[in-house]
Amino acid sequence: MDLLIKNVLPITGDGKTPVDIAVSDGVIRSVGKAPEGFRPDETLEGGGRLCMPALINAHTHMYMSVLRNAADDLPFMTWLFEGVMPRENKMDLDQAYWGSLLSCAEMIRRGCSTFNDMHLFPGAAAKAAMKIGMRAVVNRAVTGPEGGERRIKEMLGEIEEFKGCKNVSFMIAPHAIYTCSTEYLLKLADIAEELSLPVHIHLSESVAEMNDCLRDHGCTPVEYLVKIGFFKNPTLAAHCVQLTETDILLLAEHGVSVVSNPKSNLKLGNGFAPLYQLDKAGVNVCLGTDSAASNNSLNMFSELNYAALIHKGTNGDPTVIPARKAFEMATVNGAKALCIDNLGKLEEGWKADIVLLDTDVPQMMPIRDPFASVVYACDGSETDTVIIDGKVVYKHKEFTTIDTEELYYHIKQITEVI
Ligand code: NI
Numbered sequence: 001m002d003l004l005i006k007n008v009l010p011i012t013g014d015g016k017t018p019v020d021i022a023v024s025d026g027v028i029r030s031v032g033k034a035p036e037g038f039r040p041d042e043t044l045e046g047g048g049r050l051c052m053p054a055l056i057n058a059h060t061h062m063y064m065s066v067l068r069n070a071a072d073d074l075p076f077m078t079w080l081f082e083g084v085m086p087r088e089n090k091m092d093l094d095q096a097y098w099g100s101l102l103s104c105a106e107m108i109r110r111g112c113s114t115f116n117d118m119h120l121f122p123g124a125a126a127k128a129a130m131k132i133g134m135r136a137v138v139n140r141a142v143t144g145p146e147g148g149e150r151r152i153k154e155m156l157g158e159i160e161e162f163k164g165c166k167n168v169s170f171m172i173a174p175h176a177i178y179t180c181s182t183e184y185l186l187k188l189a190d191i192a193e194e195l196s197l198p199v200h201i202h203l204s205e206s207v208a209e210m211n212d213c214l215r216d217h218g219c220t221p222v223e224y225l226v227k228i229g230f231f232k233n234p235t236l237a238a239h240c241v242q243l244t245e246t247d248i249l250l251l252a253e254h255g256v257s258v259v260s261n262p263k264s265n266l267k268l269g270n271g272f273a274p275l276y277q278l279d280k281a282g283v284n285v286c287l288g289t290d291s292a293a294s295n296n297s298l299n300m301f302s303e304l305n306y307a308a309l310i311h312k313g314t315n316g317d318p319t320v321i322p323a324r325k326a327f328e329m330a331t332v333n334g335a336k337a338l339c340i341d342n343l344g345k346l347e348e349g350w351k352a353d354i355v356l357l358d359t360d361v362p363q364m365m366p367i368r369d370p371f372a373s374v375v376y377a378c379d380g381s382e383t384d385t386v387i388i389d390g391k392v393v394y395k396h397k398e399f400t401t402i403d404t405e406e407l408y409y410h411i412k413q414i415t416e417v418i
Pocket of ligand 1: 059061202238290291
């Protein structure tokens, strides 16, 4: 399938000079002029919109969008164990599918092409992504030893079921150090090694987790995982809010990627990851939304904005995490953390996950620096068209692959019982 996107302003340009982008079989073939003899199956008139690589949500919990606004303004452990878990334990696969599809729709409307879903129902998230045309990394968050063997069996069954599905990949995800024993964590690291899959874990998210770890293991959560030999696979650690200087060096030394979820961390009163220090130490840092149960939205533009601003404020230095750096965190760094090659740049040979943003709105005028426009001025409502894997899944603010009326009908039904 050949697609020609005409007359767009690339984010890497000067904000004034339009280009055409040629796409063949999901890959960008040229940015500038279409190659000689290029005969597109579809031509999309860009209308002078700003064009950027799609955003990557490197940590979320897809089905939990049906729990939006169900447990707010609560302490973290109360939110988790009393607000969220009793509700999600009642959910079935069909409800999780609609919840996941709702998340997909929300993310696409805000310029995101790829998500990393962790927790229950990875199969529902994968099916929703395939239906709408998103790129999905899914992982079952497992806990143990109690019930742990059953969960591993279910996890392996899901990996088998979706093996070979286009644009769906897996990670192995022990939920957290406070829900998994040492032996169980190591067993999962072994499984990941055997299957050559990366690992995803919640880590150092709250003061409670840090204090419990110091009490139980005499060291920080990061030191504990280093000590037991957990970091032997490519690993993505979610949150990393509570870190010591030694933790930061250890994460860099072991090549662990960190996904920060600024809005969720702030809302749960947990603080925020020291992104500037992590990046300076050489850690691959990316961004996620966490779930709509704690965020309460899945808007990566918002995360981008928070990530760029918070660290200037807390470091007392406006030069830290400049717009381009924040944008890398929301795109190419996310792809690296999820082990997806050639994703997150608007360049020849890279995957064609492309977003067109309206420029005929006040906050996009004038565009002196496209990166600054996207990071500091956009709120995501500018998203006009989204192309994923070379296919137009959202065109002039309309979905091309799903019926939103049907989706909203199911969400309203589910909300009655969950
Ligand atoms: Ni999370």
